[in-house]
Amino acid sequence: MNILLKSATIVDPSNKDYHLKKRDIHIKNGIIENIAPKLDIQNNVTIIDHKNLHVSIGWFDTGVSFGEPGYEERETIANGLYTAGSSGFTDIVLNPNTNPVPDSSSDIIFLKNAAKSSAVNLHPLGTLTMKSEGECLAELYDMKNAGAVGFYDYKRPINNSNLVKIALQYAHNFNGLVQSFPMDRQIAGKGIVNEGEVSTKLGLKGIPNLAEELNLARDLFILEYTGGRLHLPTISTAKSVSLIAEAKKKGLDVSCSVAIHNLCFTDESLVGFDSMFKLMPPLRTKKDSKALVKGLKDGVIDFVTTDHRPMDIELKRVEFDNASNGTIGLESAFGTLNTIFNLETTISLLTKGRERYGIPIPVLKVGEKATLTLFDPEIEYIFTEDHIRSSSKNSTFLGRKMKGKALGIIGNDQLIH
Structure with missing residues (x-):
């Protein structure tokens, strides 16, 4: 070339x-x-x-989903990487959102091999627990040696507090990064959108901010006890930002990310019952989105992510209650961030994060x-x-x-x- x-x-x-x-x-x-x-x-x-x-140096996304293996109709690895490249991303962290999920070293090797001829570097996450069922730890050390950059049960909260404790203690031995989705299942219940004025008007079951904050606070307390490295993906509330700020002041090794759509949309977008806005975590209030933007500017929130999640039309073009969560976001990432922040801040946000995952930083x-x-x-x-x-x-x-x-x-x- x-x-x-x-x-x-x-x-x-x-x-x-x-x-x-x-x-x-x-x-x-x-x-x-x-x-x-x-x-x-x-x-x-x-x-x-x-x-x-x-x-600029190549952009980096800490949370992308495709479909292969198992959901190739949503997205293949080859087309997903091409999409990432044409959207400006040279490196992506791949969520374990497939069927079967990657919970062994052979699964990680498959994903790495599927991407080895691409212009875009694929860095896979392995699951934190076997089959992402939240019961037994997966083969964390073996997956790390095979190339996994962290461990995460994608969008599935770990109910068992002791399992989070053991995962942090065990991964600490080999500098592994544990990711925990902040959501208390019991508090969230059957909620599908943010609990508040909008959900009440629309007659939709709500998920209160407390569901996220309670789980997040639990994980931070556990981290303070165990040590280790913890990442909290896609936070969505103002209180979550302040809880993480307090944890960082204590010197805890914690990082977090926010999905781009949670920066620029609020639950008011739900008024038309458009299932494209059915997301997890849900779109919150204007107060929350302002706090998330401020958290990024202040450095409390470490990274933005597209939280790119392809879903075929059959899963979206149904009643709002029955629609699947998720939006794609790679193609719109730069154009959206560049309307919220100035150019230098936008590029800084799009190039941050590699060091957290042990990925070399490009030099121009x-x-x-x-x-x-x-x-x-x-x-x-x-x-x-x-x-x-x-x-x-x-x-x-x-x-x-x-x-x-x-x-x-x-x-x-x-x-x-």
């Missing part, structure tokens, strides 16, 4: 030599050969010369492997199905105005553009 990026504005706040400067970038055989104000390369070079081309300089995202931060457009590369089209962002668009990636000596 021989590529020349022309007049690319480099967005890399950690790199004072190049940050916000326009440069030509020559990439050969997957390595950054040269960075200069003007380069003239001949010999079969692919030139990328976009009017407002910007480049001569002699380094090229792991880059190409984008235009100024394009404005309405997000439609034409922008969706996923096999499933279940997006909460359809019809939303976007600012900024990913143009592709360079990764593993390949170009998606």
